[in-house]
Amino acid sequence: MPVEETIKTSQHFVEKEPYYEAINDEVDVFSAAYNNHLPILLKGPTGCGKTRFIEYMAWKLQRPMVTVACHDDLTASDLIGRYLVKGGQTVWVDGPLTDAVRNGSICYLDEVVEARKDTSVVIHPLCDDRRILPIEKLGELMQAPPEFCLAISYNPGYQSVLKDLKQSTRQRFVAIEFTYPDSDTELKIILQESQVDKKLGEKIVKFGRMTRNLKGSGLDEGASTRLLVNAGKLIQDGIKPVVATDTAIAHALTDDPDMLQAVHELSRSIF
Amino acid sequence: MIDNSKQNFLNRVRVQKDLEGASGESAVNLTNIDTLVSEIAELTPEDQQFLFEQCRSLSETNDELLKSFVTQAPKAFSLMASKGVQQWVDNAITMYDNKGLGSAVEIIEQVEQYAEEYSNRGIRCDFDEASTFIRNFVTGLGGRELKLAVDSESFTDTESLYLPDSFDLFPVADKNFSLYKLTATHLWAQTWYGTWRSKVVEKILKTSDTNQRLAKFNRLECIRLEAQIERDLPGLYRQFRAMDSEETEGKKIWDDWKSRAARLQRPGAKALDSLELVDEFAEDIVLPPLQPYQGEMHVNRVYEILSERIEREKEEFQSALQDLIDDENSLTEGTEDASKKIELELIEDEDGGAGDTKFQMSLDGEIINIPEHLQDLLGSIMQDLGEIPEDYMEPNENGEYSDKLTEQTETDENDVASDGEDGEIFRYDEWDCTRQRFRQRFCSLRELSIPLAESEFVDETLIKYKGILKSIKRTFEAILGENRLQRRQLDGDGIDLDAVIDSFADLVSGNETSEYLYTRYRNKERNIAVMFMIDMSGSTLGWVNDAERESLVLLCEALELLGDRYAIYGFSGRTNKRCEVYKIKEFGQKYSDEVKQRISGIRPKAYTRMGVAIRHLGHLLNQTQARTKLLITLSDGRPEDYGGYKGKYGIEDTRHALLEIKQAGIHPFCITIDNEAQDYLPYMYGKVNYAVIDEVPKLPYKVADIYRRLTT
Numbered sequence: 003m004p005v006e007e008t009i010k011t012s013q014h015f016v017e018k019e020p021y022y023e024a025i026n027d028e029v030d031v032f033s034a035a036y037n038n039h040l041p042i043l044l045k046g047p048t049g050c051g052k053t054r055f056i057e058y059m060a061w062k063l064q065r066p067m068v069t070v071a072c073h074d075d076l077t078a079s080d081l082i083g084r085y086l087v088k089g090g091q092t093v094w095v096d097g098p099l100t101d102a103v104r105n106g107s108i109c110y111l112d113e114v115v116e117a118r119k120d121t122s123v124v125i126h127p128l129c130d131d132r133r134i135l136p137i138e139k140l141g142e143l144m145q146a147p148p149e150f151c152l153a154i155s156y157n158p159g160y161q162s163v164l165k166d167l168k169q170s171t172r173q174r175f176v177a178i179e180f181t182y183p184d185s186d187t188e189l190k191i192i193l194q195e196s197q198v199d200k201k202l203g204e205k206i207v208k209f210g211r212m213t214r215n216l217k218g219s220g221l222d223e224g225a226s227t228r229l230l231v232n233a234g235k236l237i238q239d240g241i242k243p244v245v246a247t248d249t250a251i252a253h254a255l256t257d258d259p260d261m262l263q264a265v266h267e268l269s270r271s272i273f
Numbered sequence: 274m275i276d277n278s279k280q281n282f283l284n285r286v287r288v289q290k291d292l293e294g295a296s297g298e299s300a301v302n303l304t305n306i307d308t309l310v311s312e313i314a315e316l317t318p319e320d321q322q323f324l325f326e327q328c329r330s331l332s333e334t335n336d337e338l339l340k341s342f343v344t345q346a347p348k349a350f351s352l353m354a355s356k357g358v359q360q361w362v363d364n365a366i367t368m369y370d371n372k373g374l375g376s377a378v379e380i381i382e383q384v385e386q387y388a389e390e391y392s393n394r395g396i397r398c399d400f401d402e403a404s405t406f407i408r409n410f411v412t413g414l415g416g417r418e419l420k421l422a423v424d425s426e427s428f429t430d431t432e433s434l435y436l437p438d439s440f441d442l443f444p445v446a447d448k449n450f451s452l453y454k455l456t457a458t459h460l461w462a463q464t465w466y467g468t469w470r471s472k473v474v475e476k477i478l479k480t481s482d483t484n485q486r487l488a489k490f491n492r493l494e495c496i497r498l499e500a501q502i503e504r505d506l507p508g509l510y511r512q513f514r515a516m517d518s519e520e521t522e523g524k525k526i527w528d529d530w531k532s533r534a535a536r537l538q539r540p541g542a543k544a545l546d547s548l549e550l551v552d553e554f555a556e557d558i559v560l561p562p563l564q565p566y567q568g569e570m571h572v573n574r575v576y577e578i579l580s581e582r583i584e585r586e587k588e589e590f591q592s593a594l595q596d597l598i599d600d601e602n603s604l605t606e607g608t609e610d611a612s613k614k615i616e617l618e619l620i621e622d623e624d625g626g627a628g629d630t631k632f633q634m635s636l637d638g639e640i641i642n643i644p645e646h647l648q649d650l651l652g653s654i655m656q657d658l659g660e661i662p663e664d665y666m667e668p669n670e671n672g673e674y675s676d677k678l679t680e681q682t683e684t685d686e687n688d689v690a691s692d693g694e695d696g697e698i699f700r701y702d703e704w705d706c707t708r709q710r711f712r713q714r715f716c717s718l719r720e721l722s723i724p725l726a727e728s729e730f731v732d733e734t735l736i737k738y739k740g741i742l743k744s745i746k747r748t749f750e751a752i753l754g755e756n757r758l759q760r761r762q763l764d765g766d767g768i769d770l771d772a773v774i775d776s777f778a779d780l781v782s783g784n785e786t787s788e789y790l791y792t793r794y795r796n797k798e799r800n801i802a803v804m805f806m807i808d809m810s811g812s813t814l815g816w817v818n819d820a821e822r823e824s825l826v827l828l829c830e831a832l833e834l835l836g837d838r839y840a841i842y843g844f845s846g847r848t849n850k851r852c853e854v855y856k857i858k859e860f861g862q863k864y865s866d867e868v869k870q871r872i873s874g875i876r877p878k879a880y881t882r883m884g885v886a887i888r889h890l891g892h893l894l895n896q897t898q899a900r901t902k903l904l905i906t907l908s909d910g911r912p913e914d915y916g917g918y919k920g921k922y923g924i925e926d927t928r929h930a931l932l933e934i935k936q937a938g939i940h941p942f943c944i945t946i947d948n949e950a951q952d953y954l955p956y957m958y959g960k961v962n963y964a965v966i967d968e969v970p971k972l973p974y975k976v977a978d979i980y981r982r983l984t985t
Contacts, residue, residue, distance in 0.1 A: 085774045092778045184631070208505075212413040244508075264409030267454065271414075271509035 015066050022051070022058035023191050028178050032059050035176040041129040041152040043172060046180030049226025052155045055180070056110045065149055066107040068098045072117035078124050082137055094140060099124065103135050106149030114154040115167050122171050128152055129174035185211065188227055196234025202243070205272050206230050209247060212268045213255065221261060225251045243273035284314040288321065295328040296343065299336045303343065312347035323355050327362050333707040334366060337374055341381045352388035361387050363710065370712045397441040398449035407436075407457045414458070414506075416465050417653040421457075427568030429460040430578045431469045431657075435568075442565055448516075455516055455566040458509060462498045466544075469575050470659050471583060473544045477572050489554050491570045492561055493547040496531055500538035517564055526561040530554070543659075579657060586654050590665055593647045601636055614668065617661055630655050701888045703849065706925035716885040718852040723843065726874035728866055734826040734973075741974045742827060748981055749831045758792055765791030801984055802838040802860065802899035804890050808908040809843040809855060810881040817909050817946065818877055820972040824907065825857075825872050829864050831977050837984070838897060841868075844886035845878035848915045852885045853878070860897045882914040884926035887941070891934035903983065904934060906943040907976070911953055928957045942983060944976060 035042050036059075044052040053069070060067035070081065083097035102109035111117070111125075127134050133146040154175065156167050183191065185207050192203045207230070214224030229251045236246035244266070252265040289310045303309065313321060324346055331339040342362065349358050361384065369377035380387065390397075404421050411419055411434070424435035434457050440449040463469060480486050503510040517524075534550055536542060563569075594615050618633045632651055634643050643651070654661060699718045702711040735742065759765070761772050769792045776786040805828070807821055825841060832839050840862075843855035857875065858868045887904070894902050912923035931941045943954060943963040954963040966975050 079771065084771060085778060090781075092774060092781065212415065215415050216409060216413050260405050261409060263406055264413055267406070267410050268413045269508075270512075271458075271506040273508050 013066055014068065015064070016057050016061040019061055020054055020057045021191075021194055022054055023183065023187050023194075025051075025180070025183050025187060028055065028180075029059070029062070031176065031178055033063070036063060036151050039133060039146075039148060039151075040176045041154070041174060043175035043177040044153060044155040044180060045158055045177055046155075047182070047223060047226065048157055049228030050180045050182050051227060052180055053110070053112065056108065056153055056155075060108050063108070063151075065151070066102075066105060067110065068102040068107050069110045069112060070098050071112045072114050072121075074116055074118065076117040076121065078118075078120045079139075081121060081124055082135070082139075085139065099128075100135060100137065100144065102152075103128070103144055103146045103150050106147040108151045108153060111152070111154040113157065115156055122168065125152070125154075125171065126174065129171075182210075182214070182224075182227055188230070191227055192230055192234050195231040196238050198234045198238050202237060203234065205243070206234055206237075206247075209251075209269055209272050212272075213251065213265060216261070216264065221255055223255065225255060229254055244269050247273070281311075281314070285310050288314045291321070291325050292328065292343070295325040296332050296339055299332075299340055303340060305344070309343060309347065316347070316350055320350050320355060323358070324350070327358070330708045330710075331362070331366075334369060335374060335377075338365065338369060338377055338381065341378050345381050345384045349384045349388070352384065353391055357388065357391045360391065366708065366710065367713050370715060393441050396444055396446050396449065397439050398446055398453055399439045400436060400453075403450055403453040407434075407453060410454060411457055411461050414461055414465070416461070417649070417656060419461065419464065427456050427460065427566075428571050428574070429463055429469075429568070430571065430574040431464050432578045432582070434460045440565075451512065452516065452565055455509075455513055456568060458502075459495075459498065459513075459566050460568055462502060463494065464656060466498055466501050467656070467659060468494050468498070468544045469579065469657075470544055471579055471657055472659075473548055474572060474576050474579055476545075476548055478576060483572065486551050487570050487572055488560060489551045489557070490547055491563070491567070492530060493534055493537060493550055493554070494544060495563070495567050496534050497537040497542050497544070497547055500542070504540065513566070516566060518562075520562070523562040526559060530561050582653075583657055586650060586657075587665060590647070590650050590654065593644070593650060594666075597634075597636065597641070597644075597647075615666065617666055632661075699889055701852075701885045703884055704926045704929035706922055706929075716849045716852050716882070718846075718854065718885050718889050721853055721855050723855045723857060723871045723874045723876075725867065725870035728869040728873055730822065730873035731826050731869040734823045735830070738823070738827055738973060742830060745827060745831050745974065745977045745981075746834055748978075749834050760792050761787070761789040762791040762793045763789055765793030767792040799835060799837060799984070800900035801903065802894060802897045802901070803832075803840075803903040803905060803980075803984075804894040805839065805841045806886060806890050806904060806906045807841065807843040807857070807875065808881060808906070808910075809845040809875060809878045810909070810913075811845075811877045811879055812881075813909050814877040816969055818875065820946075820969045821907055822872055822875050823973040824976040825875075826869075827973050827977050828980065829858075829868070829872070831980070833864050835984075838899060840893070841872075842886075842890055842893075843875055843878075844883070844890075845880065846882045846885075846914065847879040849882070849885075849918075852882050854886055854889055860893075880914040880918075881908070881910065881912050882918055883908075883912040883923070884930040887927065887930040887934060891930070891937060891939055894934075894939055895937050901984070902939045904939050904941045905980070905983075906941070906945075908943060908945045908947070910945070910947045911949075924953050924957060931957060942979075944972075944979060946972060 032042060032055075044055065046052055056069075057067065070076070079097065081097045081099040083095050083100045085092045086095050096104065099109055101107070114121075114125075124135060127136060128146060129152060133150070135144040135146065136142075137144060156172075182188065188210065189200075189203050189207050192198065192206055193200060196203075198206070210225045210227070210230045213221065217224045233243075233246045233250035236250050237243050241249075247269040248266055252262055252269070255265065256262060289306075292310065292313065313324065316324065327346075328339060328343065331342055342365075346358075349361060353361065361380070364387070365377045365380040368380055400421075400423050408421055419429070420433040422433045422435050423438045425437065426435065427437060428435050436453065436456060440452045440456075442452060443449050467473075477483060477487060477490065499510070499513065502513065531538070533553070534547075537547055537550065597615060614637065616635045618635070619630065630652075632643065634641055651661065654665075697720070699720075700714040701716045701718060702713050703715040705712050760769050762769070769790055772787065772790045776790065779786050805825070807825070813821060829839075829841075838860050839858070840860045841857040843857060844853065845855070846852035855875075855878075857871045858864070862868065883906075887906075891904060894904055911919075912927045913919045914923065918926070934941060941958055941962060943958050944966065945954065945963065946966050946969055948965065948967065950963065950965045954965070964975070964979050966972050
């Protein structure tokens with residue numbers, strides 16, 4: 003399929019309102035933090051809507067949004083930028099963070115604990131009242147405009163002790179905690195996102211709750227709302243419910259044959 | 274003809290001789306030995322060999338058992354193949370280990386019965402096969418955690434599901450497995466849909482002809498639960514239907530009952546409704562036959578568990594409420610307000626499954642989050658009572674929910690008790706080399722805590738080994754340095770683009786260029802979990818014990834620096850009934866003062882039963898996630914315990930335990946101060962996986978050094 007269009011990261015506006023179902027007062031808290039130039043930490047298990055929430059806020063605040071999925075080789079210069087060689091000359095190219103600061107965007111560092119420790123060097127001065135980004139290679143200090151906002155996400159559930167968020171980092175942020183929505187909200191989300199009918203939606207929600215009962219007794223995590231939505235989409239497209247929950251949920255959760263069998267049978271008992 | 278009978282005679286002589294060789298005098302003295310010998314002589318040579326092997330291993334176990342085996346053996350071979358015979362003997366030996374000679378001989382003598390069971394086994398589903406699945410499945414369905422146990426009948430006491438030890442009702446194994454699942458589900462449904470609400474139980478117990486009424490109540494509940502399951506778990510409902518028997522007479526009675534008890538099938542029907550209906554069925558003498566998955570009811574067992582739990586959970590509930598208030602008070606310091614009141618509001622009452630009911634909790638009008646354990650508690654109380662009674666929410670005359678002071682002293686006493694006798698008991702198999710098989714669930718092991726001692730010992734050690742500690746720390750720091758990606762190297766595996774571009778920029782602007790343009794990777798990340806297993810046997814008394822403790826202190830200091838995950842456990846014990854491991858530091862626990870005090874508190878205890886400790890600690894180690902897992906034993910001698918656990922037996926069991934954990938991906942290693950260790954350690958741990966330290970005082974810094982070598 004041909005690429006429809008490419009845009010520069012700094013111009014990535016969220017144009018259509020993303021579907022987001024507020025669980026608590028997170029929308030107000032985010033807006034208030036944004037108005038007061040405070041950085042934001044989103045905590046919560048995978049697939050409970052952290053990224054969707056940021057998209058929604060970017061749309062609501064009408065700011066461009068830059069997302070960086072952090073990985074264990076991500077260094078400070080990957081965020082800030084580096085010199086590249088072009089036609090015998092060296093040219094400075096902004097990294098996504100610098101780019102976001104320059105344009106007053108919302109910069110979202112997803113799973114920030116995965117990144118290398120030296121990234122804190124650039125995050126720290128940006129996150130206190132100085133709001134500056136030191137660009138060592140250029141010998142510059144960049145003052146962030148009021149529109150700029152830094153948000154990071156962090157899953158306290160399954161990271162190893164080696165990858166905990168340091169106090170000196172986390173104590174710079176306004177922290178918003180995310181959990182799985184309650185059954186009614188979750189049903190609403192599934193109906194909206196996957197377009198299944200209400201009766202089926204209720205069954206999917208019930209199934210999700212059953213897998214969460216197994217958390218700690220064999221599963222590391224229960225099915226996230228995202229997985230439930232995925233299963234709903236498959237069912238809506240004509241896949242048999244038990245096959246859909248097996249592929250979209252059970253196998254995504256675990257490789258353990260005993261657990262797979264249990265989750266499969268739970269699905270069979272509902273659908 | 275003569276040749277033939279001569280051959281037979283020679284055969285018999287040979288068999289008798291072999292039998293005597295394998296089983297000693299005792300078998301040959303049997304009264305009917307001649308008949309037996311001629312029967313054995315007719316077996317195939319393979320079967321004969323096999324029989325003699327069994328005799329050899331049984332002669333190590335018990336003479337009586339051996340005799341009855343020899344008597345029954347020819348019959349056994351006529352009924353089963355050698356694999357079946359093997360299992361029959363294994364079964365008898367396990368029974369001998371667990372229940373004594375009488376039960377074991379019984380198994381041997383009932384060989385026909387065993388053979389029949391054995392031939393059914395292909396289609397049979399055993400409890401052990403199904404239990405893991407059922408546990409997961411029932412947990413997934415929801416509600417309070419239910420234990421599984423074996424019993425001759427299927428029923429529940431609301432805390433455990435009792436299931437038969439096997440099902441062989443259907444000629445297909447899968448269907449027998451399904452039957453297990455559905456039986457468990459039916460019992461689960463009783464706990465989930467309120468069959469055993471306390472009101473119901475009390476009412477049943479008050480009636481005069483309890484048993485008769487209970488039988489009818491059971492049938493009516495089957496009708497009600499079936500309807501609930503049809504609504505909530507339609508997939509399961511279909512599986513239930515597929516399992517129903519085809520028998521028409523029974524079906525007719527069921528249909529009759531169902532039509533008369535139609536109101537039980539409506540949403541919102543309660544167990545109390547079933548109980549009321551029992552009177553309407555007073556005249557019925559013929560009851561509908563229970564389906565195979567519909568268990569029995571034992572109301573007295575339920576009552577015992579229920580009344581104990583209701584009381585306990587009320588206390589727990591109120592103490593949890595008090596915790597909430599205490600937390601709140603500690604936030605608003607100084608203004609301790611005794612009149613704080615918690616209110617609970619029901620937001621959503623789901624049909625049937627009361628454990629799913631949702632609550633909103635408010636403290637002085639402000640909505641608060643319900644902590645997870647309180648949520649579980651609420652669920653469990655709802656399952657028993659169907660409501661949270663008002664007096665649960667009423668503070669006592671002091672305005673408090675729970676009197677912490679008295680409770681605290683009580684738990685203190687409990688703690689002392691649990692240090693002594695109580696606590697969870699883990700059972701492990703032990704390898705018996707003389708019989709070449711496991712003694713099943715032979716060892717009982719408890720996890721105990723070490724009493725805290727003064728932590729001065731730690732400080733003293735740190736001062737005593739100041740110099741060594743410094744050098745240990747330096748070498749360990751070097752390990753850490755090695756693990757990063759090293760940029761700007763003179764040579765290496767990759768090109769450091771940043772360095773190249775920098776030097777290019779330098780070149781363009783006419784500056785001096787650098788030669789350090791490469792990157793080099795070392796081991797990317799330390800992903801190590803290590804378990805230290807400390808010998809606390811009586812023989813370590815004195816300086817060995819001191820050296821062990823000092824080693825641990827230095828090691829902890831070093832490991833904190835590295836960030837490796839580590840745990841420390843001591844082990845000792847006396848006989849297979851009292852194996853003990855002592856928690857010193859668990860994985861995930863910080864190297865806190867408490868840990869230091871425990872290290873100081875390590876004292877010599879009893880004997881060294883190593884196998885069971887290795888199995889237990891290996892199991893614990895396996896539950897942590899790490900790429901590299903190490904089990905390091907600090908020991909002063911060979912495995913030894915009361916009751917024959919010495920010499921070859923002890924070494925073989927330890928070796929077997931080590932092989933088991935190796936298969937699970939754990940690297941065992943042993944550090945010992947026993948100068949004779951060369952004789953047995955290579956056999957147990959392998960040629961390279963041990964270190965002998967010839968002088969006790971060297972232990973402390975050697976241990977750290979060995980650990981460094983092991984993990985770099």
